[in-house]
Amino acid sequence: MNGHYMVEAFLKIRFKQLYRGLTGIGLFRIVFLVLLFAYLLLFLFASTKKQPGSLYVAAGTVFIILSLHIRRKDKLFLKTCFEKHTQIYLSEYAALASIVILFLAVHLQWIALLVLLSSIFLIARTDIKPRHLHTLNTKFQSFIPASSFEWKVGIRQSFFIFVPVWIIGFCSSFFIGSVPVALLTLGIIISGFYSQNEPYQMVILYEKSVNRFLYGKIGMQITLFGIVAFPLILIFIVFHSNKWYIPVIEFLILTSIHAYLVLTKYAFYEPNRNSQAAQIIGAIGMVSMFIPVLLPVIWALSVLFYIKSQKNLNIYLHDFH
């Protein structure tokens, strides 16, 4: 197949996928996402004006693209079907980073631009196998209840980040910023645990009513995150007792965001496939960790998604009322 035509055809498919994802979100949330996107653009524009901001933005973009490249599941398909599959990677990643590239060029941040472009080029040409292809069974997984398969899998995938972050946070807790940063990082990692939809058999097997199912999921999430966070909060209070409320409030906020992510997942739940709408809306929850103004929106959406989850899961759990 002609290389140029191939890339064009693939980009068209990607746009169609994006369109399908957006149509599943609904008009109200699209407007909200557009506003959020505009805010993100302003933030990026401001951050890329000078160094070191431009370098941080470039590094962040490289990190996101690298994560996508490692996790994407169509590599084998592209490799077997298309001779010039690296061109597809390259064009997709360039399109993804186009706004950052534009901003860096406008602000004449040539070093950051060079770092970004060369990294994209290198990533596209590198065949990195995801680490999760290897089975990692640790003692940690055996302590996690069987029903919390999201945590078992999440810990398996992020073990080598999760555990060091916790240990560093704990050991350096005499620095006031250490525990809050560790909690935030762990909170972000845990947010990723709910990005995958399970087959319906794994929803039905608990034989619970919709409400009990949702309470069970959220309750287990809070319990497990509580077990992870409690020692960190405690050691923070030992060293900085007058600022006890910082990790406590942070824990509560993160917990509410996790509950929002659980509800988003089941509000848009479809067996055996991951809903793009849920992923985009879930991303708002992640963003709200950095933009606290969004938190009331997250809480309001949580109530809406609770009702939507009830309707959506009723198809599978109506026998267990």
Add this chain to the structure above:
Amino acid sequence: MISIKDLTISYDKQSTVIDSLDLSMEENSIHGIVGLNGAGKTTLLNAIYGLIKMDSGEIHRADQKITKRDISYLTTENYFYSNITGREYIGLFRNVRFDLDKWNELFSLPLDELIDHYSTGMKKKLVLLSILKQDKPVLILDEPFNGLDMETCRIIRSILLRLKEREKTIIITSHIMETLTNLCDYIHYLEYGKIVLTTDKTHFQEFEDTLFKSIENKNIGLITELID
């Protein structure tokens, strides 16, 4: 007795997949459902399990509305949560008496490996293990022998026959007629969303001959025309 009365299912107004279907299935026996592609076998199984909305009709077991509590269901294609091991998957189902490692001596699955690494046949064996662990009174198996090797097929056949003796009701579909005639007590022939024929063990041979003859007669003219 599992009784289905006046079951109608349509995906849109124009296409009725199951059309006023009536079927009674004796319990503690093995029932085969056979039909051509698109006859509505999987839709019927999904309806019994309660996965799809019925336009009309009722499905009862022992005069009670049948629910998912009564049934284990093996679907044709099996999907799993990524990055989960076989042991973790089976661990999700509750049954303290189930000795997984002992059962696995029959299937030889690498239970501590990620399911993502399993072949299609291994995935099917894993779901069968989960069904056995659930120990429910009704088992619905949609094409259970697809993708399995000869030895596993024989093992599953023995398991199903033994389960029937333990008062389980098994509803099974297969495209291979021989599989059904060797295993089932009753075979129900589904055509255009209706059960057009039910036959028991004593008439399987007759049923098979008639069915194959009718399929051959239906197509022989065109086949002859195309080849000649």
